[in-house]
Amino acid sequence: MKGAPTVSNEDDARIRRAESLRSRHPAASEFLEFYKHVVSFQKRLRANMARANQLKSGGVALAGLRDELDLTVLLPHFRGYLSVVESHAPHALAESARQFALLPSESWISSLEAYWQHAGIYDQQVGAFAQFLPRAFLQPYAESRASLLARAPLQTTPRLCPLCGSRPLLGVLRREGDGGRRFLLCSFCLREWAFRRILCPTCGEEAEDKLPVYVAEDTPHVRVEACNTCKFYLRTIDLTRDGNAIPLVDDLAAVAHTLWANEQGYTRLQPNLLGT
Amino acid sequence: MSPTRRDFLKLTTLGGTAATLFGFDLKPAYAQLRTLKIARANETRSTCPYCSVSCGVIIYTIGDRAKNVTPQVVHVEGDPDHPINRGTLCPKGASLEQDILNERRLLKPQVRRPGGTDWEDISWGDALNEIAEKVKKTRDDTFIEKDAAGHTVNRLESIAWTGGCTDTNEFNYLVVKTMRSLGVVHLENQARV
Numbered sequence: 273m274k275g276a277p278t279v280s281n282e283d284d285a286r287i288r289r290a291e292s293l294r295s296r297h298p299a300a301s302e303f304l305e306f307y308k309h310v311v312s313f314q315k316r317l318r319a320n321m322a323r324a325n326q327l328k329s330g331g332v333a334l335a336g337l338r339d340e341l342d343l344t345v346l347l348p349h350f351r352g353y354l355s356v357v358e359s360h361a362p363h364a365l366a367e368s369a370r371q372f373a374l375l376p377s378e379s380w381i382s383s384l385e386a387y388w389q390h391a392g393i394y395d396q397q398v399g400a401f402a403q404f405l406p407r408a409f410l411q412p413y414a415e416s417r418a419s420l421l422a423r424a425p426l427q428t429t430p431r432l433c434p435l436c437g438s439r440p441l442l443g444v445l446r447r448e449g450d451g452g453r454r455f456l457l458c459s460f461c462l463r464e465w466a467f468r469r470i471l472c473p474t475c476g477e478e479a480e481d482k483l484p485v486y487v488a489e490d491t492p493h494v495r496v497e498a499c500n501t502c503k504f505y506l507r508t509i510d511l512t513r514d515g516n517a518i519p520l521v522d523d524l525a526a527v528a529h530t531l532w533a534n535e536q537g538y539t540r541l542q543p544n545l546l547g548t
Numbered sequence: 549m550s551p552t553r554r555d556f557l558k559l560t561t562l563g564g565t566a567a568t569l570f571g572f573d574l575k576p577a578y579a580q581l582r583t584l585k586i587a588r589a590n591e592t593r594s595t596c597p598y599c600s601v602s603c604g605v606i607i608y609t610i611g612d613r614a615k616n617v618t619p620q621v622v623h624v625e626g627d628p629d630h631p632i633n634r635g636t637l638c639p640k641g642a643s644l645e646q647d648i649l650n651e652r653r654l655l656k657p658q659v660r661r662p663g664g665t666d667w668e669d670i671s672w673g674d675a676l677n678e679i680a681e682k683v684k685k686t687r688d689d690t691f692i693e694k695d696a697a698g699h700t701v702n703r704l705e706s707i708a709w710t711g712g713c714t715d716t717n718e719f720n721y722l723v724v725k726t727m728r729s730l731g732v733v734h735l736e737n738q739a740r741v
Contacts, residue, residue: 297580362572366571486589547572
């Protein structure tokens with residue numbers, strides 16, 4: 273069994289991209305600055321998880337992504353994570369982290385386990401703070417678990433993540449031939465899977481005139497792919513227009529796009545980590 | 549007294565945008581929102597008309613779908629979901645947008661007279677009349693009613709028709725009906741898409 277890959281290079285790339293976008297998108301500056309601290313923590317957590325995995329001899333074949341949450345690896349880092357949030361988040365979020373830190377560890381465990389089971393599926397009923405705190409903390413673990421799972425070729429185009437069943441966070445257009453192939457990015461384990469173009473991932477609408485794509489002049493790689501039937505939208509990062517974009521980060525910089533889409537009466541299929 | 553987990557969940561189960569609840573300042577984003585120039589595009593699947601391979605394409609048109617606005621084609625790209633071309637296009641297909649939007653596209657009939665070197669404009673009425681006269685004269689002069697063995701053949705071998713690759717099915721249907729009624733046997737098109 274291969275160990276979880278060290279993906280600190282990806283974390284570094286995310287931090288660099290956040291820094292680069294921060295200067296270009298002052299409106300998202302506060303979001304990106306905080307995100308940098310979150311990713312820096314995730315990078316450290318990932319390194320610790322990789323070390324812990326190396327210490328474990330052998331390993332167990334995974335049946336499903338949500339089968340097991342190894343809190344022996346994660347829990348020792350949770351207080352440190354809460355203190356990162358408390359130090360760098362805006363006031364309300366920092367306060368929630370401070371309050372959460374006062375809870376007994378049994379509460380932490382039950383929150384993390386509940387979120388692990390329901391992330392990306394039933395988490396819209398959970399409050400914003402109760403969602404953010406476990407989400408950012410468990411994301412590196414979910415990513416590493418996803419990397420251990422075998423991926424069977426897809427015969428269909430599922431609208432939920434084929435590995436963990438979560439809703440997609442983003443669409444990603446990657447160059448294929450003389451066009452762009454659409455992939456959906458899982459909101460929980462960050463895996464991508466191919467998904468047909470001109471098809472609503474929420475309600476399955478296929479009528480071309482009901483699926484408008486909105487693009488702002490100064491950010492042509494950020495698309496709002498809306499559906500006029502269900503009034504949901506998927507944000508898609510078009511890598512054929514900007515090959516330097518990192519979908520997870522560029523999404524956070526598009527705060528104004530979220531406000532614009534809300535004004536038009538569209539709801540995002542799955543908000544990002546920072547709630548936009 | 550320390551809050552319980554239930555208190556925490558009660559505190560946090562609030563409606564509204566999460567970013568606002570977290571305490572992020574959305575004023576700069578609202579200011580940026582007023583300056584955003586957002587265009588609406590529609591993506592339409594279609595088939596490249598150039599050859600019989602039938603590659604899939606996606607055509608982008610912009611316009612707000614208002615009744616007095618004609619949608620404008622802004623981009624054509626290969627359809628990555630199409631089983632034939634998987635997003636790829638040949639150079640002709642890749643330039644398909646220029647087939648739709650082209651300043652050099654002829655908008656009126658022109659004629660080049662025998663021995664002439666320049667094209668001259670001609671009205672649709674005159675062009676159709678001249679073509680009809682020449683077709684009738686050629687057919688009257690060269691129509692073959694019976695072959696050498698005396699069999700009735702009713703054919704016209706002095707006129708041929710070659711259809712272009714961008715001709716539609718409907719156009720090709722009319723061409724075949726018209727040419728067959730004249731007796732034309734040398735007839736070809738690209739109606740395979």
